[in-house]
Amino acid sequence: MSTRAQQYDAQVLRREQLSPHLVRLCLGGSGLASFESTGIPDEWVGLVVPGQFQSRYYTVRSWRAGELELDIVVHDVGLVTEWASRDIVGDTVVVTEPKGSFAMPPSASWLMLVGDLTAMPAMARIAGTVDLPTRIWAEVPDELAGYLPAGADVTWLEQPGDGESLLASVVESIDWPAGEGYFWMAGESAQMRAIRKHLMRERRLPATAYDVMGYWRGGAQRQPRAVDPGPIWRAGKAAGQSDEEIWAAYDEARGS
C-alpha cells in the first residue's frame, strides 16, 4: 500500500492583493475535482509552485464550488513569496491532501486564538465556524480590520519587524478566562516553543486544552532540504501521540 499523500494539480484562477503583505489566491480546475475538505477549520495543504519540488504549507481559507482559496503572506524573501508576488494567474501548482489540527473539547465554554499574519487565515476560519465566546490576539503588519468575522473580539498588536514576533510575552500576560476552554495559537516557531512551556509549566494545562503550532522559523535561513511535517504527522498519529507531541517533534526535527 502506498503511503504517498494524495496530490492535486490546480490552476491559479485569480490573484488578489488583500493588503501589502497578504495575497489571496483562488485555485481551481479539473485536477481539484476529487479534493475533499477535512472540515477541520485550521486545515492546511502543501503547495508546490512551478519549477520547485519543495512544498510550503498553507491554510485552506475556503473550499467552495470547486475553488480553493489560500491567503499567502509575502515577506522579505522566500520561495512561495517570490512566486506569489508576481502575476501568476494561469500557473499550474500542486496541492497535497488537507490535514487539520484544531481539536476543541466539546466541554469548552470559551476559545482564545493568538497568531501572527500567517495564522490569520486559520483564525478567521475558526472564528467563523466556532460558536463560543472567542477572544483573538492578532500580531500583523497591515490594516486587516475587515478580514476577521464581523463582531470578533480582537486585540490588534503591532508586529515588531519583518521576521520578528513578540507573541510569547503577550500570551504570558493574558488574563485567563474562568472555566474550561480551548487555546489555539500559531506563528513563529521559537515563540510557539516558549508558549508550550508556559502552558505546560506555569498554567499546567492538559494537552487537550491547547494547540500551539510553529508555522515558520525566524532568524535563520531555511535549510535546502526542509523537514516535511507529513511523515512526522503520520508517524505521530500512528503512535497515538497528541497534536502537541507531534508539533513538538516537528519543531525538534527542524532544529528550532
Ligand SMILES: Cc1cc2nc3c(=O)[nH]c(=O)nc-3n(C[C@H](O)[C@H](O)[C@H](O)COP(=O)(O)OP(=O)(O)OC[C@H]3O[C@@H](n4cnc5c(N)ncnc54)[C@H](O)[C@@H]3O)c2cc1C
Ligand atoms: C500548518 C501550517 C499552516 C500555514 N498556513 C499559512 C497560511 O495560511 N499563510 C501563510 O502565509 N503562511 C502559512 N504558513 C507558514 C508558511 O508555510 C511559511 O511562512 C513558509 O515558510 C513560507 O514559505 P516561503 O517560500 O515564502 O519562504 P521560505 O522559502 O520558506 O523561507 C525563506 C526565508 O523567509 C523566512 N520566513 C518564512 N516565513 C516567514 C514569514 N511568515 N515572515 C517572515 N519571514 C519568514 C524563513 O525563515 C527563511 O529565512 C503555514 C505553516 C504551517 C506549518
